[in-house]
Amino acid sequence: MENNDKINYDTQAAKTLGDELRKHRTDAKIDIQDVASRLKLSTEQIDALEKGEYSGFPGLVFVSGYLRSYARFLKIDEQIIAKHLRSITPQLEDHVYAVTRSTNSGLSFTDTEKQGFPKWILGIAALALAVGGVYFWQSKSSFENEQANIQNSKDVADTMKTPALKTDNVAVSEMTEDGKKEITNKPEVANDQAASAASAAVQEEKPAVKVEKDELWIKVQYRSNLIIADKDGKVVFSRIVPAGSEQRLRGGAPYNVWIGIAAGSEANYGGTPIEPLKYRVAGEKSASFVAGKTKMTTPKRRQTHQVKIDHLIIGSDAPVVVQSMTNTDTADAEATARQVKELSDAGSEMVRITVNTPEAASKVAEIRSRLDDMGYTTPLIGDFHFNGERLLAEFPECGKALSKYRINPGNVGKGAKGDEKFAFMIRTAAENNKAVRIGVNWGSLDQSLAKRMMDANLASATPKPPEEIMKEALIVSALESAEKAVALGLPEDKIILSCKVSAVQDLIQVYRELGSRCRYPLHLGLTEAGMGSKGIVASTAALSVLLQEGIGDTIRISLTPEPGSPRTQEVIVGQEILQTMGLRSFTPMVTACPGCGRTTSTVFQELAQDVQNYLRQKMTIWRTEYPGVESLNVAVMGCVVNGPGESKLADIGISLPGTGETPVAPVYVDGERKVTLKGDNIAAEFLQIVEDYVKTNYCEGGAKRKQNRVIPIQSA
Structure with missing residues (x-):
């Protein structure tokens, strides 16, 4: 083992790993510039990694993070890389860390194998290694690619034993692909409603947070990745935030928010609380939701005699x-x-x-x-x-x-x-x-x-x-x-x-x-x-x-x-x-996707037409009995690509299964998943949900009822 100015490592083992990386890259016909661009490094630095020359890097923690990210980019087995890293420097053997609550910093790490100064230091170094690898891995520009990068950080974390998160106050439930709920942390908690109630109980003990009218406020309970895109789809915030930290943004609503670890997190837009646990991504611990849905702005009218x-x-x-x-x-x-x-x-x-x-x-x-x-x-x-x-x-x-x-x-x-x-x-x-x-x-x-x-x-x-x-x-x-x-x-x-x-x-x-x-x-x-x-x-x-x-x-x-x-x-x-154009509201609008190769059946088109016809027929009665119902927005979507997202944005939305998807149709009401329909009566059941929603929300005293009003003549 040689002693360089900054790093102690086995140069021969480093060269062996570098040769392995270069071979995989050339076999995959990937240019070194592509790797450099992906890892946000120079081509000279990538070349140094392939040659096993680490002396020009700031430290072994960074080198190890670069190597793991490089290997993941080439789809090399994580265990192979871990073995190489142990050969390069035996000090970086894997450790297992348990996560517990701390009254001061939010998270503390304790070596479960041995107690002692060297192992404790190496535990911190290993955590920094994972963070460093994630940081340099996250380089894509679009919001979707940012979410893909979060999955990469999850993969890095999975090379260590999963932290035993202390969840005294929060229950975390995950959604499997078939839509069934699976409890991962607390067996006694049966569903998301219980988790939300537990989270709400914690919030009741705290003073209400002050949020301005056009402001988004988010607080995470655990150290987590947080991504926020504005109304134009531009990612305005993307980083790993500390446990217990708060973030505030203004002027970019509606915001598309993604929280890596949603358990215990809180959100509020314009003074209205948002429960991230209600918007859990299926099969993940993360949550994705839209905050600050705004009405369409209308043009200023030309002023005339009336x-x-x-x-x-x-x-x-x-x-x-x-x-x-x-x-x-x-x-x-x-x-x-x-x-x-x-x-x-x-x-x-x-x-x-x-x-x-x-x-x-x-x-x-x-x-x-x-x-x-x-x-x-x-x-x-x-x-x-x-x-x-x-x-x-x-x-x-x-x-x-x-x-x-x-x-x-x-x-x-x-x-x-x-x-x-x-x-x-x-x-x-x-x-x-x-x-x-x-x-x-x-x-x-x-x-x-x-x-x-x-x-x-x-x-x-x-x-x-x-x-x-x-x-x-x-x-x-x-x-x-x-x-x-x-x-x-x-x-x-x-x-x-x-x-x-x-x-x-x-x-x-x-x-x-x-x-x-x-x-x-x-x-x-x-x-x-x-x-x-x-x-x-x-x-x-x-x-x-x-x-x-x-x-x-x-x-x-x-x-x-x-x-x-x-x-x-x-x-x-x-x-x-x-x-x-947003100038008038006459009848509830039905949003429907145009269809593509994922929607080879005509089920969603037929349902969209049935819903539109049903709403028009009902309006002769609803117009007088349920003032304001003309502004109702219904979404009928054909597959999982845009279905859930558009359905959440509508007052009522249904996401029908596309070709090859599980034959179920989740229904969203006011942005929350309420029920999943299946079988031959989806259309009738969905129309009944729409009917019930109108009667509940637009009746006398309903949450969305609008009073009839006469527009006075203005002085010209």
Whole structure:
């Protein structure tokens, strides 16, 4: 054995181990640079380890840690490395250490073989060896790789006899792969609930910890690895923390937390206690949970005049309203009233009907009466074109029964005659205290206005492209018509504007400009979106951009229904756009994964569809009996990859088994695993759990019930 400046070791034994490492590396075709990168060492240091030259290292404890980490990277048996290390320096023979509580430092280590100064020192050195190996082993950047590294530290610890953790106050239970609980520390403790109760008993003896509103606080009972990732998935904390230590973080919620040894640990976010034992990782002593789940932030709304239409408030911070339109012959009062009812049941908050003939105008009051008799107060909008002033004059009850008039300046009429017709309709609206939407369309733009603006553009020294002039003409037509309406006696808080086109980018450009030049509420929608997926995608693409910028106060999705399909589809699409963006809540949302090779069956897709349909059907009753239930979030996931995590984040979630997985489906309620379903009745049993959850949490006095409230008109 040679005596180097810093380390006493057998150089020949070191060279033998180095040769073994090099052989395994070259056989595995692993470049020395890859090893250096993994161990966070230089290539020169890796080369020195392979040559058995340790004199350049700070000490044998570090060298031994590097060698163990290197061997593990190459998947070499731990016992082989331990044998080599004993040959290199016999002083590092394995020792067994028992862990006991200490009133001062939290953990103390006692040699169970012999008492004496040298062995005690070597015990500390062996512990440092394990820690050093783990420290240099943990080098991956992502949160998943960080968790893999924790498993490596567990492997290092397992080369020694498992510490006999003293658990007077905490019971630790582990989950086996089949979902059954297995007691590992206290035979008399039967489940996690008992462990949580024991932990809570300890906490009751301590003063309550003070945690700020947006702060995460974690305290571990035992020396443990702790990893915390922020809302962006960035690992903001990753280290081995001492027993009894506390950590605090702010400003990065929701946090994804992983505690290596969860027994006895405590957590709190914003003043709300979290019990880590409830979120134990199956088959491990660790726990993983999300802290500080936050609601989606919504864009700041464009401030406007507010328009009252019956019981609805339009504009500024009032909710964006979903509107629809019938396709029945308005002269058929029974059919039109029935379709208005169907649209209302689907969630439409205003319905537009065509008023184009004397027969149609004569039936508007009857339609209103039929709806009132059925208990439907949905405001009706009269869609007038070409002859609106005549119909309002001949059928005054029509004007009174409607809640809003839609007037298109482009087809009221030309010149002085057109101005006269427009004036009559505006005065009628003012006399009846009705709101008016001045709706300009690309296809029916006032041609005299368009010609005037085109001529002026051609005479300009720097003429603009014709399409730009047409867009500007739309805006000018709407704004000039609004000015005329105000001059005729219609208050500003009775006017809504729209400028509809068919192309997505044109609509966005026009509404951005229109919104910047007035304070009127704006109605959004493409002139015609099209059929099926094309219409849905086009409407979503256009409206979501504007809504995200705070532009838009009412919306309509102008879908062309496929033959035989319900008219209500346009309402559902409009609602889902608003709810997906976090602007409104209409019906409980179902989160479902798209499926992959792990989910070759269609069980989870079928269950997701069944749940969504069930929730929509129930909403006709739940909306009035259980206020707030529209914000319920349900997750139906198809396999173990994202299933448990997404299910925990939902109010209620189920993680169905993927291909080759154990045929059980754990159900999570408010982030906690409550029950595991199996057999042929999973769907029915899960729907019953959802039903019970709604009745319990959204009933009178329920934890999640929201009081119905009226949004007051704000001063513009």
